[in-house]
Amino acid sequence: MSNTKRKVAIIGAGIAGTTAGLGLVNAGFDVIIYSDRDQASLRNDVPPTGTAVYFGKSLEYDAEVVEDLYDIGTSTGMSVRIFSGTGETRTPVIEFDSAFNYRAQAVDTRLRADDRLSRFLARGGKFVVRAVTPEDLDAIAGDADLTLVATGKGGLSALFPVDPERTVYADPQRHLLLATFKELDRADHQFAYRSSDGARHNWFNIHADFGETFFGPYLHKDLGATRAFIGFAKPGSPWIDIFNTVTDTQSARDAVVKLFATYFPEDVELIDQLEPLHEDPHSWLLGAVPPTVRRAVARTKSGHAVAAIGDAAVSFDPLGGQGAQNAIVQSVLLIRALREHKDKITYEWLQDQFNKHWDHRAEAATEVTRLFLGDEKYKTHAELLFQAAAVNAKIGSAFFDFLSEPQPLLGIQSREQIDNFIANLAGEAAETVLARFKAPSQLARANALERVTVLS
Template identity: 45%
Template sequence: MTSQRKSTRSAAVIGAGQTGVTAALGLLDAGFDVTLYSDRDQRALRDDVPATGTALEFGETQQAESALGLDTYTARAPRHTGLTVRIAGPEREELIAFDGHFDGYVGVAVDTRLKADERLTAFAERGGRFIVQQVTPEKLGSIAAGVDLTLVATGRGGLSELFPVDESRTPYSAPQRSLLTVTVTGLDHDDSVFAHRSRAGGARSGFSIFAEQGEGWWGPYLHKDAGPSWAFLGWARPGSDWEKRFAAADSADSALRIVRELYRDYIDWDLPEVQATQVIAEDPHSWLKGAVRPVVRAGVGHTGSGHPVASLGDTSAAYDPIAGQGAQSGLIQAQRLVAAAAVHDGPFDEEWIGRQYRSFLAARGDAANRVTRLFLGDPELAEIGNTLFAAAAVEPRFASALVGLLHRPQPFLGIDSLDAAGRFITEVTGENADALLARFEPAGRFDRSTFTSSLATA
């Protein structure tokens, strides 16, 4: 959508990542005079930095982008039609396997650099101002003094310290996992790929949980240069063998080698597909390692001169990516802020900003935070998680409902006990939860891949 009236209000957005540029473009189309600030120019934002995670988006986020008139990439990116899960115990016993279908939506994982680049081009073409400049706290004060609304989307670092940590929503004092990600080619997305996991094959994401070590995920991806591809994202528990392995990565080649060795030694059921992958030579930034402390911050901060500014995206809430909620929440938050600002006639003061943030937390943020804790295996949610995952292994309808929490996490807010978990199982399946769970049996041995790479047989 494009503004049809002269701008009478102004906004500044600090940070030109996926979420920041989406908000800037949305405000511009809503009739604001918008200036977007970044410490890197457009080419550097596309080619000189790694993608910030896999940015897998589900239906609610795509609806938010569509409401802003933006491309959701569902016609361009390889689609995720569901999630297959394998869970192994501390002695490597193979316990749980299920295949959850995404009901009524698809997932797409798009290189954040590609999305930000294309939206930044549209922003400039429609008359937005893009300024390459490092914004310090002092500079932010002068920027905020000159506009009606200021959004800070600089991520977990940068200006995030202006927004106090919400201790009531931040249960962890340190990262819960070390992370390693690499984007690769060499695999198609047809039903011959990962066929041992699902008849849908390469249209599914694959998630493996290894007790006391960590988790590994493979999923279809749209890379900025290579196009349709695959992404690996791994999580290593503190002190684990996986953590030591991840720490040794120093390039895309070494990251992929570490992943191959990890699957050889621990997750051999997926090994043939993993061995067939290749690094993306034209992108030296196709890999990333690090750690994220899950933190929820205040929605309102203040410059040194007292001007209120709004946090956005990872500046508001830094999620561990294990449940894919970072990209979801940031884009939904951006759309909600744009929609509210478009119809607001008064000042964008502390009260208005705070009200919008509380509304976002109630509608998405709190639920996204809790679902992330579920998939992290938070001890407070361990018994609930064990019950839900066991039910998913028994009943395909419940498997789809469980993975559906990644798309719409709100139902999990009410699951605060084993009794509530049982009611959720019964509501979804129409069957008494105890009777359903009584049919659970450990997998015994997961199906192994028989995939043969076309390159190996050519």
Template identity: 45%
Template sequence: MTTSSGRSAAIIGAGQTGVSAALGLLDKGFDVTVYSNLDQQQLRDGIPASGTALILGAAQRAEESLGLNTYLATAPLSTGESVRVVDAGAEAIAFDGWFDGFRGIAVDTRLKTDDRLTLFQQRGGRFVVQPVDPEGLDTIAAKADLTLVATGRGGLSSLFPVNPARTAYDKPQRSLLAFTVTGLPHGPEVFAHRSTAGGAHNALTVVADQGEVFWGPYLHKDAGPTWAFLGWARPGSDWERRFATVTSAESALTVATDLHRDYIDWDLPEVTELRVIDEDPHSWLTGAVTQLVRSGVGHTAGGHPVAALGDTAVAFDPIAGQGAQGGLIQAAALVHRAGAHDGPFDTAWLTAAFEEFYDHRARAAQQVTRLFLADPELAAYGSLFFAAASGSSRFASKLLGLLDDPRPFESVTSEATAKQLIADFAGEPTDELLARFVPAGRFQRSGLALSAV
């Protein structure tokens, strides 16, 4: 049973990160209030999910440390990722890597939020449906010992200025299309042309002048085990023009199917088996994210310090899956730190907590995301890594491990250090490994024929 510490916490925003932090603080004895501009039913059924939210080992352990359900027993899991790269029109690179020591899980954030909000209230937490603007935040922060802002709505992001020294971009690097569909199982017969693991591996395809496409197992709030699609379109590309035409779940699936027919035909039989989730009209979204780092601490008009949490503090392009993972890791670290702290949650304490998160996770996660975005400053390293992965299953696994723990990539600052990381990961000399590289030439095509069964 939770024992009250006599301390109070206010959390603005009822997404996955905010509600996870709320439950954690409640269990540490805080009197916790969560504020949201939407009620619980709207949060579950009235909005799209905020992306795929693929969670790997470290983020799963963060959830477990807070006593939270990770859904590992009920969701379809991924055990690795198969990658295909098309460069200058040529089918150039193909590799398949297995996750080492963890499994991937993607759960509808609306389901997580709903489950955790219910548990939060059952345990005595207060849930207040109330829009919060900077003036309202000042009133809330004046009364709470600890105030966390897990949303940028209502102008709250303006309290946390962008840190230009830590921010690489001033605009989105991709246009995004995301949706969830059903109709395809997760067995070895699915995507069997890409991996012996079949439907247990996520599928990433890179078309160098257009963008990237991801398919992965997913647990939908209504339909259960399903598939999630994420597409990233480069500015000015044909894909960007296609994404801009999407106005519904049906049109999203049509655009993705046509895109595969024209650019990624090796996966087309799988895609043509898919169908929209009729009971969820919000199973899709389009948009764009500017990857950036803000100040982790802001101050209200009355001078009260408040902390930014999750995307409010550090925004990631979702291509490397760092947003949801980073938010959960930050939330768990802050909860445990707050539970062990006896003094005030002042500017110095909040700043130290954010800097620790930035140093131990966010900085490296930003770099790995830039790597998978083929950032011009890092593109040469990515080419080396993908070529090495095609020749070494051990390196492919370690490369995918950067999505779970991005810190090893911080050592890469030159071609020499990139090659050293390859050697360390692969367990053999880099030049010998790269010398074995042979362009794919032509990817194996799907032979799936489920409809005929």
């Protein structure tokens, strides 16, 4: 009997390529993944693409492709602190500590992709090490029933024109510093001054003018329980000069300590204990992502349809934590659709799938990212929701639901809709909730022997 399996070619073996590859092998397709690096090099010679926290719902999508392999890197909430000013004029503006209504998981993208690739190979998937050129892609697509381009933000993404109607920003909105550190001793005790759930809550420290920082539990591919830091500097922020001093793991650690000493001194005694991961020279990253939505289906020179997935299709500013989650949801929706679709896979069918993904998640994920970026469109949202979160725990948790399920944000646009959102959660008028808000005058500091009550 001849082999009637449909052939799929995937270019790129990051989270998007390996998830789609494993899912499609599981669904009975004959799949080849092409990668510019071999499996060991993907794991050991490059930094992780990002911290790639899965917030809630994306873990459910992921489970359709691979069982949950990780019990480290889990977080259960977010401790938020917002400040303005510098030096003598530095003032705390807001503090709240929210439990997530879900589980979040931060696992090294290199480990996730490596585990997927191993399973893909064990189930008969083929892996070819080759940097695919546009000419190669034409030949590869000519030989396959479906070709997916999962080459990330760079790579072959340029084959897919930017969609000006769906792309909001022309430039990167933040300069980024990512660094990973060893876990601290007695972490739960040390983190207790910030959160009710010790070391399991992430930190989100914001400076109203200069940028944001994220700090949370992380599973490193070799060293296990660690802490991931991401700094997000706004254009023109003095933080950019601090980030630009980073050349290795030690200078990354020194830059993070300097940032906290200057802008978030309440936490510096804890941060000062951090040790770099000298064992992994790729445990830090500097960069900036131009948030871009592409027309995710294109034709090669000879007219074969190819579809982009993951960052190659839509790249987000990482502040809203949407990129990897979006890649997973897009891959899973496509796998589900391909299980049902037995006809020829055409350009129009692929375009239809991308539009469905846009409607299902990608557009909302773009809007949630704008909310976190403090985009003009969402200034009122951020102001009201942060203040309401500071006086009502349910509102803080609901705010972070947007990271897991961004879609409801599309229905909360006007001032009235924001007020209704607050009122429905609080069981009283938004005005009453917001009237209780007072900026804190002092915040608890690291190493305090007991949890210090916030004076207001």
